[in-house]
Amino acid sequence: xxxxxxxxxxxxKQAQQLVGVSRRTIYNWMKTGKLEVVRxxxxxxxxxxxxxxxPLAKRDGRFPSRSRAAVVDLPExxxxx
Numbered sequence: 001x002x003x004x005x006x007x008x009x010x011x012x013k014q015a016q017q018l019v020g021v022s023r024r025t026i027y028n029w030m031k032t033g034k035l036e037v038v039r040x041x042x043x044x045x046x047x048x049x050x051x052x053x054x055p056l057a058k059r060d061g062r063f064p065s066r067s068r069a070a071v072v073d074l075p076e077x078x079x080x081x
Contacts, residue, residue, distance in 0.1 A: 009038065009046035019052060029055050 010018065015035075016026050026047070029035045036051035 008049040010049050010052065012045060012047065015047045015049075015052055018049075019056060 012023060012026050016023055026035070030037050030045070030047070034051075034055040036048040038046050038048070040046060
C-alpha cells in the first residue's frame with residue numbers, strides 16, 4: 001500500500017479566496033465543525049483543503065457566484081443527490 005500524500009493546509013485568507021466566501025463564513029464553518037482545522041505551534045489556524053468543499057457540496061451543489069471553485073470537480077463522497 002502506498003503512503004498517502006500529505007494533506008494541503010490553507011490559511012483562512014487562502015480558503016476564503018479559493019471558495020469565494022467571506023472570512024466570517026469561514027469562521028462560522030470552523031465554529032460549527034464543518035471544516036477540519038489545525039492550530040500550528042505559533043497559534044495560527046490552518047484549514048485542510050479537502051474539507052473546504054464539504055460545506056459547499058451540502059448547499060445542493062451550488063457555489064457562490066464569485067467562486068473559482070465552481071470549475072472544480074468534487075469527489076464522489078462530497079456529491080449530494
